[in-house]
Amino acid sequence: MLAALPSCGDNSPSGPGPQKPDGGGSGSQHEDAGLDGPGADPHxxxxxxxxxxxxxxxxxxxxxxxxxxxxxxxxxxxxxxxxxxxxxxxxxxxxxxxxxxxxxxxxxxxxxxxxxxxxxxxxxxxxxxxxxxxxxxxxxxxxxxxxxxxxxxxxxxxxxxxxxxxxxxxxxxxxxxxxxxxxxxxxxxxxxxxxxxxxxxxxxxxxxxxxxxxxxxxxxxxxxxxxxxxxxxxxxxxxxxxxxxxxxxxxxxxxxxxxxAWPGMDYSYWRFDEGTGGAAKDSSDRNIPTALGTGVTWKPGRLGMALDFPGGAAGATGPTVTLATNPLANCTTELSVSAWIKLDAVQNWARVFDFGTGDTRFIYLAPSDGAGMHFAMVSEHGLFDLVAPAPVAADGNWHHVAATVAADGTVNLYIDGANVKTGSSPMVKPSDFATMSDLWLGKSRFNDPYLDGAIDELRIGCRALTADEIMTLSRR
Structure with missing residues (x-):
């Protein structure tokens, strides 16, 4: 407790050292040299x-x-x-x-x-x-x-x-x-x-x-x-x-x-801090290869660097980032997707992400559908849509967006840490998306415009984060 309530140098920049291989828990850590011994941080x-x-x-x-x-x-x-x-x-x-x-x-x-x-x-x-x-x-x-x-x-x-x-x-x-x-x-x-x-x-x-x-x-x-x-x-x-x-x-x-804080297999985590080149690293043991398409560049992000998407008209070949494997493959009853985005313009139906196979099985998040931020899940079991009361603003600021699906089917949408919309998806479940071939950031599978803005700090996992966890990730 707080004591007031009565109860309660000049250091070198050497790195912290990687973590040792896992012997249990929820996923392995870095598999390089350990924290201790030769090469360890002397601090x-x-x-x-x-x-x-x-x-x-x-x-x-x-x-x-x-x-x-x-x-x-x-x-x-x-x-x-x-x-x-x-x-x-x-x-x-x-x-x-x-x-x-x-x-x-x-x-x-x-x-x-x-x-x-x-x-x-x-x-x-x-x-x-x-x-x-x-x-x-x-x-x-x-x-x-x-x-x-x-x-x-x-x-x-x-x-x-x-x-x-x-x-x-x-x-x-x-x-x-x-x-x-x-x-x-x-x-x-x-x-x-x-x-x-x-x-x-x-x-x-x-x-x-x-x-x-x-x-x-x-x-x-x-x-x-x-x-x-x-x-x-x-x-x-x-x-x-x-x-x-x-x-x-x-x-x-x-x-x-x-x-x-390496997440092991808990979730995929793209920091987008490379700042150069045509690939982005999934900083987790999932290690999903991620390729930047033509037109996608780097810019200063919410933390470090970020991916910048210049937009593009519907029907054109526009800037896209492609994931090599499905980050939702192991999800059964729960999932979470969260990211920081900074829109240069509001393009209705442009996507933060769009994962699926053809037009029969897909899941996506659009910052705006003309009325509000739009989250959708479609599978052979049905159609689920959830629309927030307002779109994400293109106001020159970074905004945190998130969608979670809980084991009981409750779906929550968040903007800047606030729960802006709640719905229930009794038919369409995260397990419906175990197999998908089209895994895109910034691109829609339909005749929609491309994202005009930046994405940073993308986390995708198979547990429904709590409201407090989402609020923590949205802190400025």
Missing amino acids: LILHYAFEDSATAVTDSSSRQKDGTLNAVSGWTADGRVGRALAMTGGNPANVFVSMPDGVLTDVDDFTIAFWVKMNTVADWARVYDFGNGLADPQNRFMYFTPAGFSGVPAQRGTMASSYGGAASNELVALSPTILPTGAWKHVAIVGTSGARTIYVDGYPALKVENGPMVPPREMEPMGNASWLGKGRFPDPGLDGTLDEFMIYDRALTQAEVADL
């Missing part, structure tokens, strides 16, 4: 991979700052990468790791990153809580909670705090969204001076600048009052599974954080 100062079985929690970085687990019953084989630590809530916490002294010695800029799969989201439960255990004004602590409160009126969401001995010297970063339960999520907190950025799945969900400067080094000595899964106040323990907990003594870039 990785703590790495708990949670591959242990006793009370010692091994730090596989070069600094060997091992933690101590209070209950060996917390070990589980069901990790994001191999084994993990399953925490089971409780107040006081049932399962937690006590941290040693010296982890944060001389650390100013930092990145703390981890994978977490929540079972329940209890207010003020901690992923980590590091501090010196002293009284104010010498009291120092920093923590991350999946559900904290701040502001007037109070706003609930994921929160990172650094407390410097008084309420007036506390840096609070609060993203007004909650992590989902039952799904692995990657979270990173990046800090420099009085700034904090919270990343979720590699996306910057929140940035706070010009706050109080409470550097991590002031948490030391932290050995008697620092934990994973437990807080310093009478708050619940974390109820969820924790994996791949890492601390760097530098601020990672957004691209480096996105590498740590």
Whole structure:
């Protein structure tokens, strides 16, 4: 909890290093060299991979700052990468790791990153809580909670705090969204001076600048009052599974954080950051080859670079991006598609994407049909259309768009994080689109104009993202 409520250098640009191959969970990670050992980032100062079985929690970085687990019953084989630590809530916490002294010695800029799969989201439960255990004004602590409160009126969401001995010297970063339960999520907190950025799945969900400067080094000595899964106040323990907990003594870039948040087989993710050439990379283990057609170019994007589509008249051969394999092939009952788009002009019926086979099986999203943003699914089982009250504006700004289909047939459309339309598709289901041959961005299968605008940060997967997850991806 917030202490105010009473309870609560010059670093080199070397990369964070790829993640080790998967031993379990929901999909493999990068298959290059591991995070530790030769070639590892020298700024990785703590790495708990949670591959242990006793009370010692091994730090596989070069600094060997091992933690101590209070209950060996917390070990589980069901990790994001191999084994993990399953925490089971409780107040006081049932399962937690006590941290040693010296982890944060001389650390100013930092990145703390981890994978977490929540079972329940209890207010003020901690992923980590590091501090010196002293009284104010010498009291120092920093923590991350999946559900904290701040502001007037109070706003609930994921929160990172650094407390410097008084309420007036506390840096609070609060993203007004909650992590989902039952799904692995990657979270990173990046800090420099009085700034904090919270990343979720590699996306910057929140940035706070010009706050109080409470550097991590002031948490030391932290050995008697620092934990994973437990807080310093009478708050619940974390109820969820924790994996791949890492601390760097530098601020990672957004691209480096996105590498740590590699989605495995969870979803396909096109960052469109190449900036040159005729191909775009699917930054996932799905690795769908993606080819840029004539006329598609690169431009500055919402994050990094983006694809730019110059438009084209109906019936002409216009700018198209083609996917080599179907990103919805493994979807059965759920799906999600989300992207940032920036329209240069509103072309009715132009497509963000259009996937299908001929005119008998297809799924598409059009920013405008003349009345509103239009999402459609057509198969041998029927026809489903859902139209938002308004189209996506061509106003010179980036707008986030998303469509989700849930297991019960509920379909939601989102623009800039707001749920703009809900419908029900009892007949047409994601499994209808397991086989498709025409997989296009920017092009319609009918006699419609081509997209005139840019696409960035495209994510396509077989789980219906929650409203909070969509809001997180739409944050500016």
